[in-house]
Amino acid sequence: MRDYKELQAKLAKAGYIAEESLAMALTLATEIHRPLLLEGEAGVGKTDIARALAKLLGTRLIRLQCYEGLDANATLYEWNYQRQLLSIRAREATEGADSAETLENHIFSEEYLLRRPLLEAISQLEPPVLLIDEIDRADEEFEAFLLELLADYQVTIPELGTIEAVSIPHVVLTSNGTRALSDALRRRCLYSWVDYPDAEKERAILAARMPEIDDELARRIVGFVQQLRREELEKVPGIAETLDWAMALVGLKVEKLEDNLDLLQASLICLLKTEADQRAIAPEVTQRLMGKVA
Amino acid sequence: MAEPGENGVLPEPPEPPGPRERMRGFIAHLRLNGFTLGPSETALSLDIVRRLDRPTPDGVQAALKVALCGNREDWDRFDTLFRAYWFGEGVRRANILRGENTSTPKRARPALWDKVLPPEDRAGRPIGGAAQATNASDGEEDAEAPSAPHRIAADRRDSLFKTDLREISAKEDIAEAERVAESLARAMRYRLSRRRKPSARGRSLDLRRTIRRNIAHGGEPVDLLKRTRPDRPVRIVVLLDVSGSMKLYSRYFLLFVRGLLCRWMRADAYLFHTRLVRVTDALTDKDPFRALAKLSLMIEGFGGGTRIAGALEDFNTRYAKQAIDSRTVVVILSDGYDTEAPEHLARELKRLRTRARRIVWLNPLLGWKDYEPVARGMAAALPHIDHFSAANSLQALAALEPELAAL
Numbered sequence: 001m002r003d004y005k006e007l008q009a010k011l012a013k014a015g016y017i018a019e020e021s022l023a024m025a026l027t028l029a030t031e032i033h034r035p036l037l038l039e040g041e042a043g044v045g046k047t048d049i050a051r052a053l054a055k056l057l058g059t060r061l062i063r064l065q066c067y068e069g070l071d072a073n074a075t076l077y078e079w080n081y082q083r084q085l086l087s088i089r090a091r092e093a094t095e096g097a098d099s100a101e102t103l104e105n106h107i108f109s110e111e112y113l114l115r116r117p118l119l120e121a122i123s124q125l126e127p128p129v130l131l132i133d134e135i136d137r138a139d140e141e142f143e144a145f146l147l148e149l150l151a152d153y154q155v156t157i158p159e160l161g162t163i164e165a166v167s168i169p170h171v172v173l174t175s176n177g178t179r180a181l182s183d184a185l186r187r188r189c190l191y192s193w194v195d196y197p198d199a200e201k202e203r204a205i206l207a208a209r210m211p212e213i214d215d216e217l218a219r220r221i222v223g224f225v226q227q228l229r230r231e232e233l234e235k236v237p238g239i240a241e242t243l244d245w246a247m248a249l250v251g252l253k254v255e256k257l258e259d260n261l262d263l264l265q266a267s268l269i270c271l272l273k274t275e276a277d278q279r280a281i282a283p284e285v286t287q288r289l290m291g292k293v294a
Numbered sequence: 295m296a297e298p299g300e301n302g303v304l305p306e307p308p309e310p311p312g313p314r315e316r317m318r319g320f321i322a323h324l325r326l327n328g329f330t331l332g333p334s335e336t337a338l339s340l341d342i343v344r345r346l347d348r349p350t351p352d353g354v355q356a357a358l359k360v361a362l363c364g365n366r367e368d369w370d371r372f373d374t375l376f377r378a379y380w381f382g383e384g385v386r387r388a389n390i391l392r393g394e395n396t397s398t399p400k401r402a403r404p405a406l407w408d409k410v411l412p413p414e415d416r417a418g419r420p421i422g423g424a425a426q427a428t429n430a431s432d433g434e435e436d437a438e439a440p441s442a443p444h445r446i447a448a449d450r451r452d453s454l455f456k457t458d459l460r461e462i463s464a465k466e467d468i469a470e471a472e473r474v475a476e477s478l479a480r481a482m483r484y485r486l487s488r489r490r491k492p493s494a495r496g497r498s499l500d501l502r503r504t505i506r507r508n509i510a511h512g513g514e515p516v517d518l519l520k521r522t523r524p525d526r527p528v529r530i531v532v533l534l535d536v537s538g539s540m541k542l543y544s545r546y547f548l549l550f551v552r553g554l555l556c557r558w559m560r561a562d563a564y565l566f567h568t569r570l571v572r573v574t575d576a577l578t579d580k581d582p583f584r585a586l587a588k589l590s591l592m593i594e595g596f597g598g599g600t601r602i603a604g605a606l607e608d609f610n611t612r613y614a615k616q617a618i619d620s621r622t623v624v625v626i627l628s629d630g631y632d633t634e635a636p637e638h639l640a641r642e643l644k645r646l647r648t649r650a651r652r653i654v655w656l657n658p659l660l661g662w663k664d665y666e667p668v669a670r671g672m673a674a675a676l677p678h679i680d681h682f683s684a685a686n687s688l689q690a691l692a693a694l695e696p697e698l699a700a701l
Contacts, residue, residue: 002347004356021356021359024357024359024360032341032342036360039365069523187331187332187335187364191364191368192360193363193366
């Protein structure tokens with residue numbers, strides 16, 4: 001098995017700064033072909049992991065966004081009904097002598113099959129990264145269905161027969177914990193809890209994404225966000241928010257955070273995404289947090 | 295199987311067992327601490343260790359952590375458990391951690407703890423901090439029940455399920471109870487919403503109606519008819535007594551109600567003691583813990599005797615009109631001890647009865663062994679309620695389902 005440190009370094013090169021435990025999880029997942037379940041707060045970069053992994057492996061990323069009411073039709077396949085109808089009509093008009101069986105075989109061939117993400121993922125020559133995003137939003141039936149697919153990597157389509165996986169995709173599932181996932185799914189997957197990054201790691205992320213940023217400013221920005229996460233907020237700012245804010249500050253040509261406190265306060269809209277949070281972080285609070293950073 | 299000795303530190307076994315045995319022991323050790331693991335995980339772990347190029351303790355630890363954890367609790371506790379088993383660091387670490395966490399009620403009140411947990415399933419409690427708490431005592435328990443590691447995982451949920459909510463007090467237990475309540479409520483919600491009805495904008499095809507409609511087109515499906523889950527919000531109005539002993543129950547019940555909230559099920563909650571307060575807004579806070587904290591603050595603010603009838607009158611005059619429609623279940627959680635005339639209570643319940651679909655009265659005291667509804671208020675109320683039951687355990691809450699499903 002490859003060394004996980006190697007993967008960690010490669011991920012860093014691909015622009016994703018990963019914890020050691022996460023690098024280990026990804027190494028194992030690619031090695032023993034088990035799905036990897038990532039849990040953590042919104043905004044800690046779970047989805048990006050899959051993206052970085054796809055980039056690193058040089059394969060496609062196939063994404064399935066889950067939502068309530070998602071069913072097998074939307075995730076596996078659907079027949080292209082309109083084309084089927086047209087085809088029937090066209091044949092009736094031209095030849096008129098096709099046997100019913102030939103016609104049926106024709107319209108239920110792969111040509112008329114619309115592949116949805118899950119079927120797409122198992123029919124690639126090169127194993128892609130399959131990202132099943134926010135699995136906790138889908139219903140329990142879908143979870144059970146997914147389990148079946150992840151166990152056998154084959155799909156049965158009544159009209160076509162069983163389609164076996166051409167290659168086994170690297171599966172990454174993410175969850176925000178809005179619903180408790182079944183033990184069966186958890187057991188089937190490798191697991192990793194993704195936390196907010198510590199200051200050092202967040203600085204590294206910032207440096208990787210915005211190489212032009214001044215070191216001292218980056219340190220302040222990260223320090224401030226880290227302090228802010230300890231406040232009681234409805235929506236704790238994630239990494240994406242930190243990056244947005246940093247970009248905003250650079251765009252506003254702020255060189256030192258404490259230079260222009262009004263501007264700083266105004267720019268907090270990048271970090272605070274609800275009205276209650278914006279009210280909670282009043283200018284005095286901002287100053288207190290700034291004091292801790294300096 | 296390698297079993298930790300009496301002091302929690304692994305004794306050197308007479309003959310060094312093979313890695314397979316050691317790994318099996320480790321899996322059993324984790325299972326005792328509430329991990330959901332089976333024999334296939336033993337094989338998986340061995341496979342992973344074999345695959346590691348240059349296995350270092352840290353590397354093995356990280357790899358097994360990924361493979362064997364299933365949720366965040368497991369994730370947070372794994373490192374301690376790993377080091378306890380393979381390096382015998384259990385006792386020392388446990389003591390340090392115990393020192394750090396003395397503020398949690400579990401350790402502050404061991405006597406109560408014993409009452410809640412029958413001795414035989416102590417080892418498998420689903421407590422978040424179980425690693426620290428049980429490491430030191432793992433030895434004895436392992437020795438007591440070496441043959442029943444499988445049972446324990448099943449037992450723990452069950453026992454918690456039946457425990458009187460009043461007796462659950464450890465922080466970790468509360469969290470577990472809350473989860474169970476929420477998942478129960480969610481399960482109920484799901485069952486209630488299965489039926490579909492015709493709709494212009496549904497997601498799934500209504501095949502039967504489509505065919506019927508298209509007979510006029512010679513069977514060609516031109517008009518597609520669809521169906522969807524019905525959008526008929528069900529409402530639940532909860533009136534919670536927050537006097538003295540009822541406080542604890544109200545807390546769980548609110549959590550239960552929280553789990554019910556969704557697009558098509560609305561819940562309205564009111565607290566009463568000597569007066570009535572609407573708390574729906576606090577209930578809908580996105581963060582469950584903050585919601586509970588808010589509610590706890592509200593609950594603490596009350597004082598004096600209970601006025602159930604007065605509170606109901608208040609509700610009937612001020613809120614009932616908007617809060618109640620013909621599909622509303624009113625749930626009252628109270629012990630029925632009223633300081634006012636029972637006739638008053640009967641009158642108000644009757645008024646409420648005309649508006650609401652059902653009235654469910656939950657009396658946690660009913661779950662106690664020797665309780666008879668002798669409180670005068672309770673006796674007067676009985677003729678006017680549709681369903682009277684205990685709500686003192688999660689099981690009793692689960693039994694509510696048919697009441698709500700009967701809508």
